[in-house]
Amino acid sequence: MRFGALVCRHFWSKNINETACIESFALLKRHGKSGRHYHTRLVVVVCHFAQLEAVTPVFFFLLLFIVHSIFLYYGCGTLVVLEQNEAGIVLLRSFDWNDGLFDVTWSENNEHVLITSSGDGSLQIWDTAKTTGPLQVYKEHTQEAYSVDWSQTRGEQLVVSGSWDQTAKLWDPAVGKSLCTFKGHEGVIYSTIWSPHIPGCFASASGDQTLRVWDVKAPGVKLVIPAHQAEILSCDWCKYDENLLVTGAVDCSLKGWDLRNVRQPVFVLLGHTYAIRRVKFSPFHATLLASCSYDFTVRFWDFSKPNPLLETVEHHTEFTCGLDLSLHNCGQVVDCAWDELVKVYTPSCLAVAV
Numbered sequence: 001m002r003f004g005a006l007v008c009r010h011f012w013s014k015n016i017n018e019t020a021c022i023e024s025f026a027l028l029k030r031h032g033k034s035g036r037h038y039h040t041r042l043v044v045v046v047c048h049f050a051q052l053e054a055v056t057p058v059f060f061f062l063l064l065f066i067v068h069s070i071f072l073y074y075g076c077g078t079l080v081v082l083e084q085n086e087a088g089i090v091l092l093r094s095f096d097w098n099d100g101l102f103d104v105t106w107s108e109n110n111e112h113v114l115i116t117s118s119g120d121g122s123l124q125i126w127d128t129a130k131t132t133g134p135l136q137v138y139k140e141h142t143q144e145a146y147s148v149d150w151s152q153t154r155g156e157q158l159v160v161s162g163s164w165d166q167t168a169k170l171w172d173p174a175v176g177k178s179l180c181t182f183k184g185h186e187g188v189i190y191s192t193i194w195s196p197h198i199p200g201c202f203a204s205a206s207g208d209q210t211l212r213v214w215d216v217k218a219p220g221v222k223l224v225i226p227a228h229q230a231e232i233l234s235c236d237w238c239k240y241d242e243n244l245l246v247t248g249a250v251d252c253s254l255k256g257w258d259l260r261n262v263r264q265p266v267f268v269l270l271g272h273t274y275a276i277r278r279v280k281f282s283p284f285h286a287t288l289l290a291s292c293s294y295d296f297t298v299r300f301w302d303f304s305k306p307n308p309l310l311e312t313v314e315h316h317t318e319f320t321c322g323l324d325l326s327l328h329n330c331g332q333v334v335d336c337a338w339d340e341l342v343k344v345y346t347p348s349c350l351a352v353a354v
Contacts, residue, residue: 077101079116081128082342089342095126095133105150107173109157115173117145117161125173140178141165149202151194158216160202162189168204170216182214184221190233197242205232211247211257225262227255234278240286248276248291256303267303271312277321284330292323298335300349310349316341 077099083092100119107113112129121141124134143164151158158179159171168182168189187207195201200216211232213223230251238244243259244266254269254276274294282288287304298313298320318338326332331350336342 079104079126093128093131097124097134100144102144103147103149105148105159108150108152113173115148115150115159117148119144121145121163121165123148123159123161123171136173136176138171138176138178140169140181141167146188146190147192149193151199151202152196153194153199156199158194158200160192160194162192162204164188166206168192168202168214180216182221184212184224185210187231190231191235193235193237195237195242196239197237203235203237203245205235205247207231209249211235211245213245213259223259223262225257227257227265228253231275233275236279236281236289238281238286239283246279246281246289248279250275252276252293252295254279254289254291254301267308269301269303269308271299271309272297277319278323280324282325283327284325290323290325290333292320292335294319294321296320296337298323298333298347300347311347313345313347315343315345 077097079095079101080091081093082089097118101116102119103117105115112127114126116124121143122137122139123145125136126133127135141163145161145163147162149160157172159173160168162168166185166187166189169178170180171178185206185208189204189206191205193203202214204212209226209228209230209232211225211227212221215222227247228249228251230249232247232249234248236246245257246254248254252272252274255265256267258266272293272295276291276293279289279291288302290298290300292298296314296316296318300310301308302310316337316339320335320337322336324334331346333347334344
C-alpha cells in the first residue's frame with residue numbers, strides 16, 4: 001500500500017511572539033487511502049518554512065492585517081492549509097489529490113502558489129487563494145515523484161523534481177513540459193535541492209549512496225560523491241558557504257562535504273539511532289544544523305564545537321520526519337511526525353545565542 005506524506009510549510013509573522021511556547025496541531029482524521037500501520041514503503045513526512053524574501057509587498061500588507069502565520073501540510077492525497085493565530089492553529093483550506101503527496105515547495109514570486117509531488121509521478125500546481133485545484137498537472141516521471149524544490153536564486157523561476165524512477169527533471173512552471181531530464185543515479189532519488197548561492201545548480205541524494213551536484217547549463221553530472229555506505233535520504237546546502245553540503249542517511253550519520261575536496265567529509269555527526277529523514281542548515285548560524293530521525297527525535301548540532309550535539313528534542317511518539325528552521329524568527333523550529341502532530345517551538349539551545 002502506498003503511503004502519503006505529511007508536510008508543513010510555515011509563513012512567520014513578526015507580530016506573533018511564540019518563543020516560549022510549543023504550538024501543536026493534531027490531525028484527527030486520516031485522509032485518503034493511507035493506513036499508518038500496514039505498509040510496504042516508509043511513510044515520508046517533510047516540513048519546511050516558506051522562503052519569504054521573494055514574496056511581494058502586498059503579502060506583507062496582508063500579514064499586517066491578519067497578523068498570523070500560515071501552515072501548510074498534506075496527507076495521502078490531501079493538501080491542507082492551516083492558519084495560525086493567537087487562538088491556535090485552525091484549518092483554513094484543503095485540497096484532495098488521487099495519490100499520496102510526498103513533497104511541497106512554495107513559489108518564490110507568488111505567496112499563494114505552490115507545487116506538490118505525488119506517488120503517481122506527477123507534479124501539481126496549486127493556488128491557496130482558490131477553493132479548487134490544481135491549476136496544472138505535469139506528469140512525466142514514471143514512478144513516484146518524491147521531491148520538489150523551487151529555485152531561490154533571483155531571476156530564476158525553475159523547479160527541480162526527483163523521482164523513484166532515478167531521474168531528476170527541470171521545470172519552468174509556465175511551460176507545460178519539463179525542460180531537461182538528468183540521468184545518472186542508480187537508485188531512488190530521495191532529495192533534490194537548489195543551491196542558494198549558485199544559479200542553476202542543485203544537489204540530489206539517492207538510495208545509490210551518492211550525493212550528486214548538477215549544473216542545468218551543462219550536460220551530465222558535475223560531481224559524484226560516494227557519501228555513505230547506505231541510502232541517503234536528505235541533503236541541504238549551507239546558507240553561508242556555497243561549497244558546503246550536509247547529508248543524512250540510513251546509517252544514522254550526518255556528514256558534511258566540501259565540494260572543493262570530497263575525499264573525506266569535513267565533519268561526521270553521530271547520535272541518532274535510526275535513519276535520518278531530514279537535515280536542515282540554520283539560516284542564522286553558519287555551523288548550526290538540525291536533523292530529525294525515525295528514532296522519534298530532533299537533534300540540534302554545531303559542527304564547529306568539540307561536542308557538537310547541542311540538544312535532543314523528544315516530543316513525538318512516532319517517526320519524526322519533517323523539519324525546518326524559520327528564516328525570520330531566529331530559533332523558531334517546526335517539525336512533524338507520524339503521530340499526526342505539527343509542533344512549533346524554540347529549543348533551549350536556540351533560545352540564547354549559540
